[in-house]
Amino acid sequence: MEETGKPTILVTNDDGIHAPGLRALVQVLVAANRYNVQVAAPDSEKSAVSHCITLFRPVTAKQINIDGATAFAISGTPADCTSLGISKELFPTVADLVVSGINMGSNCGYHIVFSGTVAGAREAFFNDIPSISISYDWVKGKSDPHDFTLSAQECLPIISAMLVEIKNQTYVRRCFLNVDVPTNVATHKGYKLTKQGRSCVKMGWNQVTSETQGQKMTSHMTMDTETTAPTQMYSSSVLPGHLIFKRQVTGAQHDADDHDYKFLEEGYITVTPLAALANVEGDCHAYFKDILLKVSEHSSRQ
Structure with missing residues (x-):
């Protein structure tokens, strides 16, 4: 936390630094006047790059003007942006919280694997920094750019609650959050804690x-x-x-069970804790245990 006493939030995304979702999120955070806002986001569209990182070439960072924030456009991926943003190479302090978004389109189920937005938050999680990814379920013909502002405002209580937990040193660091906001954000049904599905x-x-x-x-x-x-x-x-x-x-x-996508479609703001490791179902372990036993028996006879 900086000397101002305000917590610091690093904002990134995968739609690019000029995307309306990121700009709306930053505007709402700045307007709240309760945070120091840093921005480290891709200089161009980087959707669906998952957790890709840049290894064999340098990345560039160019400072740009976003009112109320210190912002850099970076030539790398969302994971690169978070990594560089928390490295102290761009900013003098490490953010208390990383927020990735607001993405144009939902990130539920298996799409979480593809998502650069989720990767931006996951990279912070890898580095033991609390994080949250936010996506808005944009639907052509129904959605409006102002919905990004409404989404940011509705997610502000979650962000504030996380920062209180961080300040009190009671935040659980074994996971990060993935939040999806429904298309009809103005009439959403409330917050719903969910699990990642298979949609x-x-x-x-x-x-x-x-x-x-x-x-x-x-x-x-x-x-x-x-x-x-x-x-x-x-x-x-x-x-x-x-x-x-x-x-x-x-x-x-789509899932038949009550998971993230189903509740999002019903009009809830879904809040899904995620971790880096995906634990397979127990029957998968039993299946491959039998396979390996057969492999071992075959090898011993040769």
């Missing part, structure tokens, strides 16, 4: 045969043509022997 959008591949304008695919893996995110061009000028393919949504699977 996932299925994707296949489609060969691109002509120059095609790319679109942002939000983290719930639905194509969105009305975002302000940078677009990507797929050139029709392909070297001999090369083909171009792009992903396409082919279907979806």
Whole structure:
């Protein structure tokens, strides 16, 4: 905690430093006048990069102006941004809390594995710093950029409660939080503690045969043509022997049980504790125990 007595929050994301979700979150944190706000976020779109880190080339950081905050645009991944942000190389103090978001699109179920937003929070968890990832369930035709501000305001009580626990040294550091805000944030049903489910959008591949304008695919893996995110061009000028393919949504699977995605769809703000380790179900261990016994018996006979 800095000499001002205010706790310090580091904000990152995967949509890029100019994304409306990050800007809304920073604006709400600054307006609260209770925090020192640092920003270390990708200089461009880095959605669905998971926990990718930059190893074999340097990253650059450029200070930019965001009112009320000290902010840097970084050429690396969300995990890079968090790592650099808490290293004392960019900022003189290490943040008390890292907040990653607000992402355009939900991050529930198996999509948590793909999410750069969640990775930004997970990287802080790896370094024993409390963290939270926040995503808004953006739906084309229903959502509005102002919904990011509403989402930030509704998550402020969670952020404040975490900081009280951190100050009192009572915060449990064995997990970090993943928060998803429903589409109709203005009429949400309250906060719901949930578990990570198995919901996932299925994707296949489609060969691109002509120059095609790319679109942002939000983290719930639905194509969105009305975002302000940078677009990507797929050139029709392909070297001999090369083909171009792009992903396409082919279907979806959702949980039958009461997990994060189901409650989000019902209109709750879901709060899901996560950890770095995924513990498999007991029957998987029993299955592979039998397999290894058979392998050992086969090896001993040779």
